Amino acid sequence: MQAIIKGLVYVLGDDVDTDQIIPAQHLVLSLSDPKSRKRYGGLALSGVPTKQAGLPRGGIGFADPITNQSPYSIIVAGRNFGCGSSREHAPVALSEAGIFAVVACSYARIFYRNAVDGGYFPPFEIDQPIWREFCTGDEVEIDTLTNQLLHKKNKVRFTLKSLGAAGDIVRAGGIFAYARSQGMI
């Protein structure tokens, strides 16, 4: 996790489930084979209904299925992000597409743990539904040391909840890397 995470934001609403993040039919792709793992990036968020894809306008694709990359680095979403089946492929897909942080009002617990313990990206929380104040494509900047999220054009700052110990784990690159760095294993 970098100290400053910046880039374009992709905006989603409430209850984005893991089937929207990575539709079940793609789960046959191996996570351990580096090439097919990259493919997950191109398929990330391909299950989001068109109207909700890239709010407020909608109809905005997230990732390029050819390059497997997304032009967006940060997701801002509503409540219960990552609900549904607890598949670990969901944070992998977002991370492979080039996501460096997600900011949501709340997460499904297992999705949150998978993002942290896999070292994929920090899952920031904020109580207010700030996703309504962003447009897909807006430039944002997160200072992960002070937990400030800056909306560049509007010059508005939001204070995210501290990641606490989860932040140390993401920073270390996941739960195993963290435990090694602490001499736990």
Next chain:
Amino acid sequence: MAGMTITEKILANHAGRKRVEAGEQIWIDADVLMTHDVCGPGTFAIFQKEFGQSARVWNPEKIIIIPDHFIYTQDAQARENVNTLDRFATQQKIRHYHKQGAGRDHGVCHIILASEGHNRPGSVLFGTDSHTCTAGAFGMFATGIGNTDAAFVMGTGKLWVKVPETIRLVFKGNLPNYLMAKDLILEVLGRIGVDGASYMAMEFSGPVVEALSMPERMTLCNMAIEAGGKTGIVKPDDVTKKFLQSDSDDSYEWLHTDPDAAVAKEIIFDTGRVEPKVALPHSPGHVKSVTEVIGRPIDCCYIGSCTGGKTEDFLRAARLLKGRTVKITTNIVPATQSVADDLHRMKIDDQTIADIFLSAGAQIGPPSCAACLGGPPDTFGRLEGRQTCISTTNRNFPGRMGSPDSSVVLASPLTVAATAIAGHLQDPRNYME
């Protein structure tokens, strides 16, 4: 200083601390790690990748392996998964490996944990299954985790957790004989929704809960996850002691929530006013009173799973079915072998429960998760085509019990039995004196 909840006390004990606050992230020691045939192989693979091919688990006495999901099938992948469990259990000298045919009880993991004495008041259980929260009925902290976390616990016996806030659900009033714990938890889901308890510990309390049996308390805690809860929990008491047949085990901790502990929310239910409930397709939060949906067409009935496949569930259903016949296909799946044995042993008047079901025209399958999660095509009770099933299970997402076009209505064993007799959705009160 304000008091603590039972959950905070258990977590503090396992973090080596006097006190923890909701929202804190802490490292705790696990007492037990449970895994099964679906998540075990993936967990072992991560364990071996991270700790080495010949690494030993942290404590072979504290890892419990229970094949239960796909164990009565010819499906090649399912069989290979069980073979992987076999190899791992042998290699790691896992004593608590509950495989069928090995001369010990087998079946749905959450019920085996309870019946085989693995659930201990005051302890911490992690399991690779979202319904691990069932064990909270024993006054312990029990929660589901993913494969990566499970592999970590397997190697270290530790895991970080966020101390959950507590939502207290208080049940008062009398509990009419037509209501079961399943109706109460559906009532909760209808009230707070499928994310109404996100991250929270759901503490079930009040005189009605204190009067519930352990199996019924397990049903309440089982569906905590359906409200987004991290766990369900019930204060351990004399009912718990009696079930455990001992209060002398010195590893038990009889903890309770202090009267002045801070809780995020408290909701009081008057059970005398609750009606039998169902959750219509396709969400456990789509809750209606049965009276609103009487007559709705139903194709088949299913009584089973970690939610509604315990001896008491069958006993209640059998009382209704005795001397009657079912109008639609009715599948009975005891959660475990010992529940299956109970059906053949326990009698109402002089008829065994099994005989009551069979005489009514129902079919009994072998103990496992069976069609609760769909499963391979040869799974007992699996839904086909556009069937709608009324079921005592816990989830009714599209296709959950088999065919992607099938639908599931969730209900109590009594409501399922009444529907079996009527051939359409029916209120159990219509068949009770």
